Amino acid sequence: QVQLVESGGGLVQPGGSLKLSCVASGRIASFYDIYDMAWYRQVPEKERELVASITRSVYTNYANSVKGRFTISRDDVKMTVYLQMDSLKPEDTAVYYCFAQIVTAAAGIAGYWGRGTQVTVSS
Numbered sequence: 534q535v536q537l538v539e540s541g542g543g544l545v546q547p548g549g550s551l552k553l554s555c556v557a558s559g560r561i562a563s564f565y566d567i568y569d570m571a572w573y574r575q576v577p578e579k580e581r582e583l584v585a586s587i588t589r590s591v592y593t594n595y596a597n598s599v600k601g602r603f604t605i606s607r608d609d610v611k612m613t614v615y616l617q618m619d620s621l622k623p624e625d626t627a628v629y630y631c632f633a634q635i636v637t638a639a640a641g642i643a644g645y646w647g648r649g650t651q652v653t654v655s656s
Contacts, residue, residue, distance in 0.1 A: 535559040535645045537631045542650030545621055549654070553616040555631030555647055560639065561612065568634040568642070570607055570614040574627035574652075581630065585616060599625075621654045628652075 541553040557567060571586035585605035586594045593605055604617040614631060631647035 535561060535635050535637060537633060537645050537647035539629065539631045539647045539650040542629060542652045544653045544655065546656050547621060547623060547654055549621050550617070550619045551621065551652060552618070553629055553631075553650060553652075555614045555633075557612040557633055557635065557645075560637050561635060562638070564609040564612050566636040567609065567612060568636070570605075570634075571632045572605060572614070572616045573630045573632055574625075575630065575649075576627045584629070587614065618652070621652075623654045626652060626654050 535557065536559050537555055537557055539553060539555045541551060543551060545551050569586060569588050572584040573581045574584050575581040584596050584599055585603055587605045587607050595603060602620045607614045628649040628651050630649045633645050634642060635645055636642045
C-alpha cells in the first residue's frame with residue numbers, strides 16, 4: 534500500500550500565496566522508487582487538469598495558466614513534493630491533487646493519487 538497525503542490548502546485572498554505539500558508513505562523501499570510527481574486540480578463538473586509536474590531529474594512542466602506564478606519542487610529524502618503558489622487568482626480555486634509514479638514490489642510501477650486539498654481564492 535502507498536499513501537499520498539496532501540496538506541497546505543485553505544482560504545486565501547487574491548494576490549496571496551499558499552504552499553501545498555504531499556508526502557508519500559507506505560511500502561516504498563527507497564526514495565529512488567519515486568519517479569514523476571505532479572499536482573493536478575479539479576473544479577466541479579470539469580475534468581482534472583495538470584497544474585505542474587516534476588521528474589526525478591528535476592525537469593519541470595507547467596500549465597500555461599500558472600507559469601510564472603507556481604513553482605513545483607521535490608525533496609526526495611522526505612519523499613515529498615511541493616507546490617508554491619503565488620499571485621493567486623480566483624480562477625485557481627479548486628481541489629488540488631497530488632500524483633506520483635512509484636515502484637513497489639507488489640505492483641511494479643504504478644500511479645497513485647492523494648485525496649486532495651481544497652484551495653479557495655476569494656476576498
